[in-house]
Amino acid sequence: MAKMIMIVDDSQTMIMSLRATLEMNGFKVETAHDGLQALNKLKSGVKPDLIITDINMPNMGGIEFIKNARTLAGLRFTPILALTTESQQTKRDEAKKAGATGWLVKPVAGPDLVKVIKQVLPGA
Amino acid sequence: MNPLLEQFLIESRDFLQGIGEKLIQLESAPDDETLINELFRLVHTLKGNSGLFDFPEMTRVLHASEDLLDTVRAGRIAYTRELADLLLDAMDFVSMLCDEIETEGTIKLDHAEQSSRLTASIRELIEDVDSGNSTAEISESSNKEEVQFNSIEKLSIIPDDIRTEAYRMVMEGKDIHYIQYSPSEECFYQGEDPFYLVRQISGLLWHDISCRQPWPSLQEMDAYLCNLVFTMLVACSREEIAEHFRYVMDQVEIVALSSHELEAISSGQGANPFSSENQTTEVAYEEKSQRDFVSLSDAERELVKEIVTIQHEILSLPDDVEWFQGRLKAVANTLSACCVKMGKKDAIPELESSLKEAISIYNSEPLLAWLEKHIMATYRSEVKQLTGKEVTEKEIKDEPVIQVSPVHPQGCNRQKEFVNSGNKTTGKIPAPRTEARLASRILKVDQRKIDRLMNLIGEMVVSKNALPYLASKAEDVYGIRELSREIKSHYSVINRIVEEMQDAIMQVRMVPVASVFQRFPRLVRDIANKLCKEVELIIEGEDTEADKNIIESLADPLIHIIRNSLDHGIEPPEERIKAGKSAKGRLIIRATQESDRVVIEISDDGRGIDPAHIKLKAYEKGIIDEATLEHITDQEAINLIMAAGFSTAETVSDLSGRGVGMDVVRSAVEKVKGEIQIASEKGKGTRITLSLPLSMAVTNVMIVQSDGRKFGVPMDMVVETVRVAQHDVSAIKDKKITVLRNRVIPLFNLNDLLGINMPQRLNDDGELAVLVVKTYSGNAGIVVDEFYETTDIILKPMEGILAGIRAYAGTALLGDGSVLIVLNPKELV
Numbered sequence: 001m002a003k004m005i006m007i008v009d010d011s012q013t014m015i016m017s018l019r020a021t022l023e024m025n026g027f028k029v030e031t032a033h034d035g036l037q038a039l040n041k042l043k044s045g046v047k048p049d050l051i052i053t054d055i056n057m058p059n060m061g062g063i064e065f066i067k068n069a070r071t072l073a074g075l076r077f078t079p080i081l082a083l084t085t086e087s088q089q090t091k092r093d094e095a096k097k098a099g100a101t102g103w104l105v106k107p108v109a110g111p112d113l114v115k116v117i118k119q120v121l122p123g124a
Numbered sequence: 125m126n127p128l129l130e131q132f133l134i135e136s137r138d139f140l141q142g143i144g145e146k147l148i149q150l151e152s153a154p155d156d157e158t159l160i161n162e163l164f165r166l167v168h169t170l171k172g173n174s175g176l177f178d179f180p181e182m183t184r185v186l187h188a189s190e191d192l193l194d195t196v197r198a199g200r201i202a203y204t205r206e207l208a209d210l211l212l213d214a215m216d217f218v219s220m221l222c223d224e225i226e227t228e229g230t231i232k233l234d235h236a237e238q239s240s241r242l243t244a245s246i247r248e249l250i251e252d253v254d255s256g257n258s259t260a261e262i263s264e265s266s267n268k269e270e271v272q273f274n275s276i277e278k279l280s281i282i283p284d285d286i287r288t289e290a291y292r293m294v295m296e297g298k299d300i301h302y303i304q305y306s307p308s309e310e311c312f313y314q315g316e317d318p319f320y321l322v323r324q325i326s327g328l329l330w331h332d333i334s335c336r337q338p339w340p341s342l343q344e345m346d347a348y349l350c351n352l353v354f355t356m357l358v359a360c361s362r363e364e365i366a367e368h369f370r371y372v373m374d375q376v377e378i379v380a381l382s383s384h385e386l387e388a389i390s391s392g393q394g395a396n397p398f399s400s401e402n403q404t405t406e407v408a409y410e411e412k413s414q415r416d417f418v419s420l421s422d423a424e425r426e427l428v429k430e431i432v433t434i435q436h437e438i439l440s441l442p443d444d445v446e447w448f449q450g451r452l453k454a455v456a457n458t459l460s461a462c463c464v465k466m467g468k469k470d471a472i473p474e475l476e477s478s479l480k481e482a483i484s485i486y487n488s489e490p491l492l493a494w495l496e497k498h499i500m501a502t503y504r505s506e507v508k509q510l511t512g513k514e515v516t517e518k519e520i521k522d523e524p525v526i527q528v529s530p531v532h533p534q535g536c537n538r539q540k541e542f543v544n545s546g547n548k549t550t551g552k553i554p555a556p557r558t559e560a561r562l563a564s565r566i567l568k569v570d571q572r573k574i575d576r577l578m579n580l581i582g583e584m585v586v587s588k589n590a591l592p593y594l595a596s597k598a599e600d601v602y603g604i605r606e607l608s609r610e611i612k613s614h615y616s617v618i619n620r621i622v623e624e625m626q627d628a629i630m631q632v633r634m635v636p637v638a639s640v641f642q643r644f645p646r647l648v649r650d651i652a653n654k655l656c657k658e659v660e661l662i663i664e665g666e667d668t669e670a671d672k673n674i675i676e677s678l679a680d681p682l683i684h685i686i687r688n689s690l691d692h693g694i695e696p697p698e699e700r701i702k703a704g705k706s707a708k709g710r711l712i713i714r715a716t717q718e719s720d721r722v723v724i725e726i727s728d729d730g731r732g733i734d735p736a737h738i739k740l741k742a743y744e745k746g747i748i749d750e751a752t753l754e755h756i757t758d759q760e761a762i763n764l765i766m767a768a769g770f771s772t773a774e775t776v777s778d779l780s781g782r783g784v785g786m787d788v789v790r791s792a793v794e795k796v797k798g799e800i801q802i803a804s805e806k807g808k809g810t811r812i813t814l815s816l817p818l819s820m821a822v823t824n825v826m827i828v829q830s831d832g833r834k835f836g837v838p839m840d841m842v843v844e845t846v847r848v849a850q851h852d853v854s855a856i857k858d859k860k861i862t863v864l865r866n867r868v869i870p871l872f873n874l875n876d877l878l879g880i881n882m883p884q885r886l887n888d889d890g891e892l893a894v895l896v897v898k899t900y901s902g903n904a905g906i907v908v909d910e911f912y913e914t915t916d917i918i919l920k921p922m923e924g925i926l927a928g929i930r931a932y933a934g935t936a937l938l939g940d941g942s943v944l945i946v947l948n949p950k951e952l953v
Binding site: 010011012013014016017020054056057058070076077078079080083085096099100101102103106107118119120122 | 127128131132135136162164165168169171172173175176190312313314315316317320321324368370371
């Protein structure tokens with residue numbers, strides 16, 4: 001069974017780039033363009049094995065999304081990675097506090113992405 | 125271009141547009157936090173995206189802008205006009221890079237300098253406020269990692285052979301680190317898997333798991349809280365470790381081990397890692413424990429008893445479970461450990477054989493028998509009254525518990541599933557609907573796809589026109605009236621559908637004028653700042669829609685008109701006050717729809733156009749002669765500013781004096797079949813009105829014939845058609861003219877204009893067919909052989925090398941399948 005990864009980012013460019021890498025590595029990919037849509041998808045039964053979310057998004061940002069996602073049944077133990085930039089140390093801490101498993105630093109090169117996913121996703 | 129880059133460019137344009145708007149909005153509301161946050165988000169995302177590609181010039185500038193906005197957001201620096209100017213410049217630069225990427229596929233090298241200059245000036249702004257803070261941060265973070273290794277004795281639990289190996293590796297110059305990782309209690313809730321993480325580290329020599337706090341009793345234990353401490357000995361660099369544990373660095377202690385430390389521990393314990401004495405130590409350890417059973421403290425002995433009793437209970441459980449085999453092995457392991465402790469090593473072989481037997485017959489009986497024989501018997505006397513009863517009681521009590529428990533969670537799950545599915549059904553109905561609504565509101569489609577659709581529907585319109593031809597052919601040539609009628613009725617159906625379809629596709633191409641208008645606030649602001657004028661811009665009717673091509677072709681003329689208004693129209697504040705006006709000038713841009721045309725009005729309350737001044741200027745420049753100067757009306761004079769080569773500004777300013785005047789505006793507007801009107805009152809202001817068709821998909825042309833060939837002439841250029849008797853044509857020098865209603869009309873033979881060596885044909889009455897058309901220099905007559913009907917066509921511009929021939933507006937397909945060449949009389953004459 002291919003593992004499913006949900007990408008939450010308001011930038012289609014970012015989604016396209018991540019999706020390409022992930023799909024090449026045999027993951028199924030689900031996307032959402034902001035926290036709200038992602039949350040709705042999760043509530044409607046989408047069950048990703050890993051979530052990668054941007055921090056700065058309209059409607060609902062990444063931090064709030066992580067907080068909300070952690071309250072959903074079945075998502076308490078799902079690894080969530082926050083997409084950050086190198087300049088956002090405080091955001092990382094905030095994300096971590098909100099329940100993120102870890103973070104990725106943009107831009108994410110393909111091999112790095114796969115490496116990190118392997119690290120947080122047992123059996124990937 | 126690869127699709128990712130294409131997507132990046134499309135998105136970047138959107139972002140840049142948004143950033144520009146926000147920056148302007150912020151000027152009037154510098155304290156609006158949501159605006160700043162939104163702005164930051166846009167720049168941040170753009171920067172993140174640019175990092176996907178190798179455009180260092182772009183990323184650098186965006187990065188600096190992001191940092192600057194971050195300081196603004198944190199309130200450490202105020203939002204000022206200078207700051208906005210700088211950011212706008214930066215965004216213009218990025219936008220320029222985007223254009224270049226689109227056309228060239230990459231960024232040319234010579235932008236590096238501009239990029240670093242922009243970056244430097246942005247950074248300068250930040251550094252003014254920021255210099256103090258950053259250094260403090262660094263020192264803090266560097267200090268955090270340096271944890272003193274205060275627990276060297278911990279090394280002593282590492283088995284000797286591994287320690288020897290580690291010692292050897294250190295001597296070989298490899299990095300050996302001792303890591304202690306204490307995951308936070310809540311770690312499972314953050315999606316962490318500490319054990320997995322530990323096992324994944326490269327160069328793992330040895331690891332051990334212990335508990336942070338003594339284990340509580342099973343009843344009290346919360347299995348979801350992590351109470352584990354992992355200790356590891358790894359052979360890899362500190363950087364690798366830091367990278368591996370980067371998400372949990374605060375929970376990790378890393379200590380580099382030197383050979384000295386490794387040696388010290390070994391000798392401290394009295395064992396020399398170089399001699400392989402470890403086996404003897406192990407033996408000694410066992411002997412010690414054997415000997416010590418008697419000397420075990422009472423408490424310890426109680427504990428062993430307890431353990432054994434529990435094993436007995438476990439073995440008494442029903443056997444019909446999946447994990448039966450594992451359970452037996454676990455029990456056997458525990459029991460063998462107990463045997464060692466109790467000094468009953470000799471019973472172990474028998475224990476092992478009992479285990480094998482138990483597994484093979486799938487029954488705990490052999491083990492129970494062993495337990496009874498070797499251990500319980502010894503306890504019997506004491507245990508009997510103490511635990512005997514309990515055992516049986518527990519058996520009874522536990523049985524239902526155990527039997528229920530595997531069922532129970534399932535039941536729970538099922539219930540949960542049920543609840544979930546209940547949620548699904550109730551939650552699903554509204555959810556997809558809202559989602560679908562959100563998603564379908566706007567669909568971004570490549571314009572080429574729509575253009576293709578337009579072309580197809582155009583061809584459809586034309587080919588449906590073949591049906592009337594077919595109908596008349598059926599009647600005239602084959603003499604089948606019935607068929608002719610049927611074709612006609614069918615035609616009306618197809619005609620209706622095609623027209624509706626054409627209308628629908630045209631609707632798709634309609635975009636609000638806002639897409640052009642949205643650049644104006646920025647434009648007006650920049651120009652006004654440069655000219656030191658105060659201007660209030662009012663935009664109305666942004667939602668008015670028109671065909672995308674028309675809207676786009678409007679952008680440049682409108683910008684030109686606005687520049688003119690600001691430069692020549694609106695006066696500097698002092699002058700305005702002197703004239704009794706408010707210091708702030710007003711520029712109104714209004715779009716409205718009037719039947720099938722879009723009307724755009726640009727009006728200002730500036731100094732207006734002085735007709736006398738224009739007349740004089742025009743005369744000076746030789747645009748009008750003395751006679752005209754005398755009788756020209758004020759309105760006609762004002763219209764002169766649209767004549768080619770006219771520019772009234774005394775000094776050519778940086779803004780409007782770019783070598784193009786209102787004549788360029790006029791030709792741009794006329795190109796999309798629009799009209800332009802200027803009204804002005806001296807001292808009160810100027811109003812320029814552009815009237816444009818909603819769509820230019822269908823062109824109405826008149827078909828004319830010359831030398832047996834048919835040509836189309838756009839109807840909006842045709843003034844009238846007349847028959848002129850040959851004797852009414854006179855010649856002035858080598859030019860032919862005729863007088864029509866007291867006005868002189870120059871005549872041109874179409875055959876001459878097209879280079880066809882044939883005289884124009886006369887009709888039976890000896891008259892010429894003259895098509896009077898509008899040209900840049902007034903009306904002109906084109907002599908043709910014959911006029912035909914007018915028809916709607918889909919005009920396709922000439923392509924390739926033919927596009928350069930201005931005399932032709934394009935081609936169109938006629939209903940009978942022939943190609944019609946459409947002339948452009950303005951360029952022809």
